[in-house]
Amino acid sequence: MEIDAEMRRMIAVSVGAVVVFxxxxxxxxxxxxxxxxxxxxxxxxxxxxxxxxxxxxxAAGVLLDRxx
Numbered sequence: 699m700e701i702d703a704e705m706r707r708m709i710a711v712s713v714g715a716v717v718v719f720x721x722x723x724x725x726x727x728x729x730x731x732x733x734x735x736x737x738x739x740x741x742x743x744x745x746x747x748x749x750x751x752x753x754x755x756x757a758a759g760v761l762l763d764r765x766x
Contacts, residue, residue, distance in 0.1 A: 704765075711758045719751040 701709075726747060730740025 707765075708762050711762060712755075715751070715754050715758055718754070719747065722747040722750070 723744070726740055726743045727736075730737045730743060736744065
């Protein structure tokens, strides 16, 4: 099965966004935890990271859709 260039671009953008999201989660986890407890500000940053991920994926979808 051959994957064309456009599909490879979509996959690369999606994987890149997921890698950024995971890196944010790890950074927040390392910075704002005491043992196994997430601090209050860390929880806010975690919610902001989830919101940023949703916006980033929506923007990537719109940009990739307009390129066609």
